[in-house]
Amino acid sequence: MPCSCAEWRRWIRPLVLVLYALLLVAVLPLCIWELQKDKVGTHSKAWFIAGVFVFLTIPISLWGILQHMVHYTQPELQKPIIRILWMVPIYSLDSWLALRYPSLAIYVDTCRECYEAYVIYNFLVFLLNFLSNQYPSLVMMLEVQQQQPHLPPLCCCPPWPMGEVLLFRCKLGVLQYTVVRPVTTVIALICQLCGVYDEANFSFRNAWSYLVIINNISQLFAMYCLVLLYRALKEELTPIRPVGKFLCVKLVVFVSFWQAVFIAFLVKVGVISDKHTWDWDSVEAVATGLQDFIICIEMFLAAIAHHYTFTYKPYVQEAEEGSCFDSFLAMWDFSDIRADVTEQVRHVVFTLNFKELFQCNVLHDHNYEHSRSSDISQFFSSFRLFHGFVDDLF
Incomplete structure (x- = not known):
């Protein structure tokens, strides 16, 4: 039997806090024991300090997520919010694991x-769901x-027509990043396995530099589309x-990306060099760890x-409804992004097919008009020749 609304809202938050406290009791002694070992280097100390911040970050994020789950009264708005809130603990734990195990850094x-x-996409969904409601x-x-002009550096481009065109292109501009990023991620993993990725090394002989450029362009355009939509509906x-x-x-998103680029630049110019790698294997590993x-x-x-x-x-309301796991399962329901991608692909295919059909019709009409004008010209030319012949005859 599912627990009632009042019951699960009463015990879910204390339960999570108790579980997290037990986790701290189990993990902290292990971390302290690891730190007390002989010959503890900079790497281990950095990992311990980072761990302190991680264990401070997670309860703050989890509390916000839990509160939205408890007061899950507007699913169309809170579903993307919960997904966005997961970004912080995911980033935090991921970076902590990568710091502890440098060989796994490229993968995590x-x-x-x-x-x-995925976060950028959900922010767009949050805005559009609010506007649709x-x-x-x-x-x-x-x-x-009022017609919204393009922003720098695209201010010289013709503006997108207001209405469906602007909405479709802004949505497509964000969705392209949700497609490009996973593709470049798979390419990065393949390049790493092939030994040609060479992370944090600015050189056009490796794959990392090209993927950074592609990801940056795709990310900037996605953010640009969000700003353009906001300007139109401020x-x-x-x-x-x-x-x-x-x-x-x-x-x-931007700080983490450009931070990585800046650290790679410091490696390139020699500020971070092989002279001080501490416990890392290479200067590139130092850059990734930093x-x-x-x-x-x-x-x-x-x-x-x-x-x-x-x-x-x-989103707090007096009369709240919902089963124990409705709000939890909603976080992992990815059907909306699949439907959006499918819709946009169909829209693009339809647009391309329509343009092709339109161009074919225009070409057919042009050929028809050209043939018709040629017939008319030939008629008048023949008429002029006949008129000249009559004049000569008489």
């Missing part, structure tokens, strides 16, 4: 970076809005205060920011 880091594409005829409302989005939420997502260490610290700050920005309080 690429999976972490894959999740950021408030304005059922969203496309018609967009059509009467007043309509005001009730959910999207600026703070957008900055939280943008800072986590990136993971900094992320563990940054995620503690991000957890605090997410806790206040994506707060559960607007």
Whole structure:
């Protein structure tokens, strides 16, 4: 028998806190014992310090997620919020594991970076779901809005028509990153196995440099589409205060990406060199470890920011309904992204087929008009010849 609404809301939060406390009791002595070993190097000390921040980050994030699950009253809005909130603990734990086991860093880091594409997509879903609830005829409302010009550096490009075209292209611009990122992740893993990835090394002889450029362009365009949509619907989005939420997502994604690029640049110019690799095997491993260490610290700050920005309080209602696992299972339901990708692919295919058909019709009409004009020209030419012949005859 499923537990009642009142019961599970009463015991779920204390249960999670008790389980987390037991985990700390089990893990902390092991970490301290590891730190007390002889010849403890910089690597182990960095891992321990990062672990302190990780174990401070996780309860803050879990509390926010639990509160949304307990007060799961608007699934269309809270479902993407919960997915976004998972970004911080995933980033934190992933970086901590990569810091402890450098040989696994390439695999866990690429999976972490894959999740950021999913986060950007869910932020778009959050905005669109809110707009759809408030304005059922969203496309018609967009059509009467003032034309939104492109932002730098695309300000010279013709603006996207307001309405369905703008909405479709902004959505497609974000979805392309959710496709590009997993593809480049798979390519990165294959290149690593083939020995040609060479992470954190700026050289066009390895795959890492090319994948960084591709991911950066794809990510920037996805963020650009989000900003363009916000500019077009700024007043309509005001009730959910999207600026703070957008900055939280943008800072986590952008800071982690450009931080990795900057550290790789320091390796390239020799600031981080082979002279001081501490306990790591190479200077590239030092760069990756430094990136993971900094992320563990940054995620503690991000957890605090997410806790206040994506707060559960607007969704608290007196009469709340829902079974014990409804809200939990909703987090792992990926049918919406599959449906969105399918819809966008169909839209693109339909658009391309329509353009091809239109071009064929235009070409056919052009050939028809050309043939018709040739016949008319030939008629008038023959008429002129006949008229000249009559003049000569008389």
